[in-house]
Amino acid sequence: xxxxxxxxxxxxxxxxxxxxxxxxxxxxxxxxxxxxxxxxxxxxxxxxxxxxxxxxxxxxxxxxxxxxxxxxxxxxxxxxxxxxxxxxxxxxxxxxxxxxxxxxxxxxxxxxxxxxxxxxxxxxxxxxxxxxxxxxxxxxxxxxxxxxxxxxxxxxxxxxxxxxxxxxxxxxxxxxxxxxxxxxxxxxxxxxxxxxxxxxxxxxxxxxxxxxxxxxxxxxxxxxxxxxxxxxxxxxxxxxxxxxxxxxxxxxxxxxxxxxxxxxxxxxxxxxxxxxxxxxxxxxxxxxxxxxxxxxxxxxxxxxxxxxxxxxxxxxxxxxxxxxxxxxxxxxx
Amino acid sequence: xxxxxxxxxxxxxxxxxxxxxxxxxxxxxxxxxxxxxxxxxxxxxxxxxxxxxxxxxxxxxxxxxxxxxxxxxxxxxxxxxxxxxxxxxxxxxxxxxxxxxxxxxxxxxxxxxxxxxxxxxxxxxxxxxxxxxxxxxxxxxxxxxxxxxxxxxxxxxxxxxxxxxxxxxxxxxxxxxxxxxxxxxxxxxxxxxxxxxxxxxxxxxxxxxxxxxxxxxxxxxxxxxxxxxxxxxxxxxxxxxxxxxxxxxxxxxxxxxxxxxxxxxxxxxxxxxxxxxxxxxxxxxxxxxxxxxxxxxxxxxxxxxxxxxxxxxxxxxxxxxxxxxxxxxxxxx
DNA sequence: AATCTTTTTGAAAGCGCTCCCATAGCTGAA
DNA sequence: TTCAGCTATGGGAGCGCTTTCAAAAAGATT
Numbered sequence: 001x002x003x004x005x006x007x008x009x010x011x012x013x014x015x016x017x018x019x020x021x022x023x024x025x026x027x028x029x030x031x032x033x034x035x036x037x038x039x040x041x042x043x044x045x046x047x048x049x050x051x052x053x054x055x056x057x058x059x060x061x062x063x064x065x066x067x068x069x070x071x072x073x074x075x076x077x078x079x080x081x082x083x084x085x086x087x088x089x090x091x092x093x094x095x096x097x098x099x100x101x102x103x104x105x106x107x108x109x110x111x112x113x114x115x116x117x118x119x120x121x122x123x124x125x126x127x128x129x130x131x132x133x134x135x136x137x138x139x140x141x142x143x144x145x146x147x148x149x150x151x152x153x154x155x156x157x158x159x160x161x162x163x164x165x166x167x168x169x170x171x172x173x174x175x176x177x178x179x180x181x182x183x184x185x186x187x188x189x190x191x192x193x194x195x196x197x198x199x200x201x202x203x204x205x206x207x208x209x210x211x212x213x214x215x216x217x218x219x220x221x222x223x224x225x226x227x228x229x230x231x232x233x234x235x236x237x238x239x240x241x242x243x244x245x246x247x248x249x250x251x252x253x254x255x256x257x258x259x260x261x262x263x264x265x266x267x268x269x270x271x272x273x274x275x276x277x278x279x280x281x282x283x284x285x286x287x288x289x290x291x292x293x294x295x296x297x298x299x300x301x302x303x304x305x306x307x308x309x310x311x312x313x314x315x316x317x318x319x320x321x322x323x324x325x326x327x328x329x330x331x332x333x
Numbered sequence: 334x335x336x337x338x339x340x341x342x343x344x345x346x347x348x349x350x351x352x353x354x355x356x357x358x359x360x361x362x363x364x365x366x367x368x369x370x371x372x373x374x375x376x377x378x379x380x381x382x383x384x385x386x387x388x389x390x391x392x393x394x395x396x397x398x399x400x401x402x403x404x405x406x407x408x409x410x411x412x413x414x415x416x417x418x419x420x421x422x423x424x425x426x427x428x429x430x431x432x433x434x435x436x437x438x439x440x441x442x443x444x445x446x447x448x449x450x451x452x453x454x455x456x457x458x459x460x461x462x463x464x465x466x467x468x469x470x471x472x473x474x475x476x477x478x479x480x481x482x483x484x485x486x487x488x489x490x491x492x493x494x495x496x497x498x499x500x501x502x503x504x505x506x507x508x509x510x511x512x513x514x515x516x517x518x519x520x521x522x523x524x525x526x527x528x529x530x531x532x533x534x535x536x537x538x539x540x541x542x543x544x545x546x547x548x549x550x551x552x553x554x555x556x557x558x559x560x561x562x563x564x565x566x567x568x569x570x571x572x573x574x575x576x577x578x579x580x581x582x583x584x585x586x587x588x589x590x591x592x593x594x595x596x597x598x599x600x601x602x603x604x605x606x607x608x609x610x611x612x613x614x615x616x617x618x619x620x621x622x623x624x625x626x627x628x629x630x631x632x633x634x635x636x637x638x639x640x641x642x643x644x645x646x647x648x649x650x651x652x653x654x655x656x657x658x659x660x661x662x663x664x665x666x
Numbered sequence: 667a668a669t670c671t672t673t674t675t676g677a678a679a680g681c682g683c684t685c686c687c688a689t690a691g692c693t694g695a696a
Numbered sequence: 697t698t699c700a701g702c703t704a705t706g707g708g709a710g711c712g713c714t715t716t717c718a719a720a721a722a723g724a725t726t
Binding site for chain 3: 345346347348349352358359360361364383385386387388389
Binding site: 001043045046047048049050051052053068069071074077078081085090092093095105108109111112113114132135136137218219220223248249251252255274275277278279280 | 382383407426441446
């Protein structure tokens with residue numbers, strides 16, 4: 001089933017069918033009707049591959065994320081997709097599960113698809129990959145990772161400041177023995193949050209700080225972290241999590257261990273995913289505007305007509321503290 | 334950057350480069366090395382569109398789901414993807430948000446991509462679309478929807494039986510005033526669950542049954558449903574949810590209304606998503622093996638060499654009851 | 667050294683589309 | 697009637713690849 005079949009049936013040339021389908025150039029309305037009829041009757045759908053190949057254009061964007069299971073990433077994907085659909089673009093995602101191996105494979109696959117733009121929302125970027133991307137001839141947006149590179153726009157979230165606000169808030173509530181729960185320590189944007197925590201603790205309550213890193217970014221990871229902390233003998237009055245998704249597991253495990261939140265322990269997350277309003281207790285967190293980020297990504301990857309494509313830029317976003325039920329005054333002596 | 338550039342640099346023909354890249358045909362090892370070197374130096378990635386166009390083959394599968402935000406769908410996607418990657422296939426997903434409009438657009442987009450196979454995990458299928466898919470010349474799998482069609486494999490979950498087990502279990506605990514919470518009533522597989530509930534109630538405890546349908550498949554939807562039920566004056570001792578994802582909101586709202594679970598009200602979900610072990614209390618549900626379903630989808634879409642492609646078949650899966658903390662004996666008088 | 671194999675390579679024809687360029691209708695003015 | 701000036705169409709090259717077919721190169725055999 002191809003253009004020629006349609007052309008034959010409508011008794012026109014393939015050029016005309018193409019014109020009708022793309023709504024470009026002049027076509028007599030009677031001819032157009034005939035073509036559309038043939039298209040419908042044959043249940044024809046243009047071969048996208050041939051289209052991109054011939055036209056050199058592509059209305060699909062690529063997006064690579066670390067963990068689609070974490071609602072944070074999913075939300076960004078959905079926001080980008082919504083914006084894309086509004087402009088008749090499509091988005092194809094790839095998930096890496098924080099595995100560098102997969103990252104590479106995904107990026108290469110994406111490059112093979114020759115997308116109109118590529119968004120990298122991953123924590124495990126490597127400098128060499130950044131170089132490769134800068135060399136690829138398409139617009140690239142990266143999320144909060146690595147140094148600024150020519151041809152690559154960087155959307156940054158001020159995690160440091162967010163963590164600082166959070167730590168200060170807990171400190172003001174009287175908390176001194178705090179623990180930090182994270183995953184995949186070594187990765188850029190994640191280590192920023194951890195470092196920020198460690199620095200704050202050093203400044204606020206020297207020598208009292210505990211950091212756990214587990215292998216998975218999930219509630220199960222959060223649960224495991226709590227077990228580790230308690231097994232070590234450390235009894236924090238507050239636990240700060242690298243994100244909300246892990247905090248869900250932290251809340252659950254604390255309860256399993258007979259500790260009440262926020263009575264015995266305060267818990268904070270990060271991201272403000274929608275589930276944060278459904279946990280018991282609801283979760284104190286820092287809001288990161290995924291909606292806005294998704295939109296920003298689209299605007300960067302598909303620059304509006306007229307406005308020239310920036311070579312590279314940097315966008316900074318500030319997290320906003322959202323206080324809910326999971327945090328309260330420190331009651332420990 | 335194309336095959337010819339590589340060929341020129343390696344001083345061979347494009348045919349040879351192609352042979353090396355696809356690992357077919359005989360190529361002298363010294364030549365192969367030269368080609369690979371050129372590929373590396375140019376950072377070349379084959380144009381997938383040209384590949385599919387020329388080769389007529391495609392190693393990517395399409396998948397359309399109703400709500401990627403619901404972990405149930407995401408799990409199936411991830412299972413399918415894992416299996417696909419194992420066989421060097423890729424998966425591209427499209428999300429419909431239960432909107433027929435989007436469904437159509439997604440399917441057409443997929444057809445344009447000429448995937449090796451298409452999996453439809455959507456509740457909002459229409460017969461006409463089924464016909465169109467049966468006519469398309471690719472393997473199609475649909476999840477639990479519509480009548481069996483030639484050329485289309487149907488993976489069915491015995492929701493009716495699952496709901497029956499669940500209702501009977503609650504009945505045995507003494508519950509009589511039960512409510513059902515769902516969304517998008519009219520859609521096939523969803524209405525099965527509802528109908529099953531209604532039928533069971535009719536058999537077990539005639540005239541005491543309450544059904545709410547809200548617009549979104551999400552915790553927020555679950556919350557809204559509880560508000561509606563309570564606003565109506567009905568005081569159920571058990572709430573059965575169409576899935577776990579909505580049950581999360583139900584649990585939260587019941588607590589907000591001062592009702593304890595399972596003390597005052599028992600709650601059940603369906604699917605056994607991993608979050609069901611992290612809610613407070615943990616959620617009684619029915620397990621649906623997403624892992625297995627993902628695998629099954631792959632095997633159906635990409636039939637192994639040798640085994641002939643079945644024209645159409647039907648696969649049936651039985652849910653398994655998972656009793657956790659959210660259900661208990663009815664204490665009401 | 668001549669001939670026959672076998673291995674290795676290249677030339678070129680598509681794959682299904684877009685888009686440029688040329689041609690064919692048509693309208694109305696001269 | 698003729699021709700400029702449109703509007704509508706068709707022809708065909710080319711997008712980057714795979715794949716067949718044939719030819720060249722390299723060994724093997726006598």
